[in-house]
Amino acid sequence: MSENADISKLLWAHRSIRSFTSEDIAPELLNSILTDAVAGSSSSGNLNSVSMVVTRNSERKQKLFELHFGQPMVLEAPVVITFCADWYRTRQWLKLRGARDNFNNFLGYHVAAFDAMILSQSVCLGLEAKGMGICYMGSTLSSMREIGELLNLPETCVPVTTIVAGWPAENPAKRDRLPVSALVHEETYHYPDDRELAEIFESRERKGWERYMSIPELKAEIEKRGITSLAQFYTSDAKYPPETFVEDSLRIIELLNEKGFLPSTSNHPSRSA
Numbered sequence: 001m002s003e004n005a006d007i008s009k010l011l012w013a014h015r016s017i018r019s020f021t022s023e024d025i026a027p028e029l030l031n032s033i034l035t036d037a038v039a040g041s042s043s044s045g046n047l048n049s050v051s052m053v054v055t056r057n058s059e060r061k062q063k064l065f066e067l068h069f070g071q072p073m074v075l076e077a078p079v080v081i082t083f084c085a086d087w088y089r090t091r092q093w094l095k096l097r098g099a100r101d102n103f104n105n106f107l108g109y110h111v112a113a114f115d116a117m118i119l120s121q122s123v124c125l126g127l128e129a130k131g132m133g134i135c136y137m138g139s140t141l142s143s144m145r146e147i148g149e150l151l152n153l154p155e156t157c158v159p160v161t162t163i164v165a166g167w168p169a170e171n172p173a174k175r176d177r178l179p180v181s182a183l184v185h186e187e188t189y190h191y192p193d194d195r196e197l198a199e200i201f202e203s204r205e206r207k208g209w210e211r212y213m214s215i216p217e218l219k220a221e222i223e224k225r226g227i228t229s230l231a232q233f234y235t236s237d238a239k240y241p242p243e244t245f246v247e248d249s250l251r252i253i254e255l256l257n258e259k260g261f262l263p264s265t266s267n268h269p270s271r272s273a
């Protein structure tokens, strides 16, 4: 089998894992996966503006569990890795070498956050290639400040995503995706009309609805709220209420400001004395 076929197989085998055996991930194994991931992940300017905080300690995991809204896999997984957009180390080095300060601005955050996401996916593939399972934790963004405090993150360093990892104790069904043809645009953006939209979402609407309605607590919640479609469910209070997105957005902007990621007039080169 060609190496390409191996990667294709690995990608098609992916499913998020939310239940783990009690078996640990040996530190040497994890270290080799993290080393491979760093080697194989592109990095803006090759400045490696990322940090990975590995949590194994059960008391700290208990605190992370609470900050991830009680999602049980945080406790079950032997390893939790928090990926951070991190300019602190680089900026300390600039200072040490008498170079000008930079990257304490929104572009710095953006670049580092994308480096961190690229790296996180390489780590996931490395873990999955060895037979382990992973699940991303979107709750990182809602608890950015508190997770940062718990992990003692410095200035211009914030968590952007988290993965839980371990040996799978479940084998969930593969989740489908929207048709690739809807995601790929030839040369310029193709605006789907209503008929095309219905086609694009047809399978998702049907399968997603069936899946949610097969979970008794969710079915009851959906019926109580008078929700009649998957689209309505996604922006309902039971899933992603718009107010929460706005509140989290404002809190993230506030944190980025406090962590030195939003340029003030005082650190604009043309304004400094």
Ligand SMILES: Cc1cc2nc3c(=O)[nH]c(=O)nc-3n(C[C@H](O)[C@H](O)[C@H](O)COP(=O)(O)O)c2cc1C
Binding pocket: 014, 015, 016, 017, 018, 071, 135, 136, 137, 138, 139, 161, 174, 175
């Ligand atoms: C950035 C990100 C955040 C996620 N956050 C969560 C989460 O907090 N809890 C969870 O159970 N799954 C989370 N997921 C997993 C998605 O629900 C999952 O990838 C999606 O439903 C597709 O399923 P699959 O990964 O099994 O193919 C997250 C995925 C991503 C990429």
